[in-house]
Amino acid sequence: EQASNSVLYLDGVSVSFDGFKALNSLSLVLKPGEMRAIIGPNGAGKTTMMDVITGKTRPDEGEIYFDGAVDLTRLDEADIAELGIGRKFQKPTVFESQTVLDNLELALKTPRGPFATLFHRSSAQERARIDTLLEQIRLTGRRDELAANLSHGQKQWLEIGMLLAQDPKLMLVDEPAAGMTDAETAETATMLKEINKTRSVVVVEHDMTFVRDLGVKVTVLHEGSVLAEGALDHVSADPRVVEVYLGR
Numbered sequence: 001e002q003a004s005n006s007v008l009y010l011d012g013v014s015v016s017f018d019g020f021k022a023l024n025s026l027s028l029v030l031k032p033g034e035m036r037a038i039i040g041p042n043g044a045g046k047t048t049m050m051d052v053i054t055g056k057t058r059p060d061e062g063e064i065y066f067d068g069a070v071d072l073t074r075l076d077e078a079d080i081a082e083l084g085i086g087r088k089f090q091k092p093t094v095f096e097s098q099t100v101l102d103n104l105e106l107a108l109k110t111p112r113g114p115f116a117t118l119f120h121r122s123s124a125q126e127r128a129r130i131d132t133l134l135e136q137i138r139l140t141g142r143r144d145e146l147a148a149n150l151s152h153g154q155k156q157w158l159e160i161g162m163l164l165a166q167d168p169k170l171m172l173v174d175e176p177a178a179g180m181t182d183a184e185t186a187e188t189a190t191m192l193k194e195i196n197k198t199r200s201v202v203v204v205e206h207d208m209t210f211v212r213d214l215g216v217k218v219t220v221l222h223e224g225s226v227l228a229e230g231a232l233d234h235v236s237a238d239p240r241v242v243e244v245y246l247g248r
């Protein structure tokens, strides 16, 4: 079965709010190690899709499986996070009055779930892990800076680092490039490609330059289901996709 060969498998997922179908029989398959970009106009269902995967919203219909055989529709948000699905929301929520280092230490000490507390890292291991994280998020030179003094883009990176500290198998990232400079946007694409070497990633993004930089398969959502899927050049040449974007 296809679900058993996927890190994430959605089939026929529907969600209604007061009779309005925010998701309408949505299907999506992510292979282990894959990174996927999700695009689509406002109201297409991108946020609701992230919400049903993370257990924030329960689907009315359909199947959602993680890591082959784990039925996510039966689990709550905390259980799903513990299984290794990490989500980065659009707005960074770092601790502004703490340093970059403090933020990462805090994230490392925050268990993903009750079993994570069984691991006792030595301080040497923890320092090595933090050094690696700082390099991954391009903040090695700013480790002792207060988070409040970082640029908006750097705060996004710090939050990505805090998520990485939890070592999720699947990372869901909501509009990471929003509000970033062009240079930060390009760096973020490179960063996510590096991160994707060790885990699966789903990125919701509006910035087409960024999506192009990622160079991964794109899924276009519209009215709660998949309108088109494939390489960015392929889907952006699809007349239905053009109509959905230009028709608004």
Ligand code: ADP
Pocket (backbone or CB within 6 Å): 017, 018, 021, 022, 040, 041, 042, 043, 044, 045, 046, 047, 048, 049
């Ligand atoms: P996107 O993230 O692609 O912009 P959303 O998933 O936020 O789309 O929304 C899809 C549709 O569902 C929108 O029309 C939105 O108004 C509606 N919607 C989302 N969440 C709720 C909710 N909690 N209650 C009512 N309607 C909602």
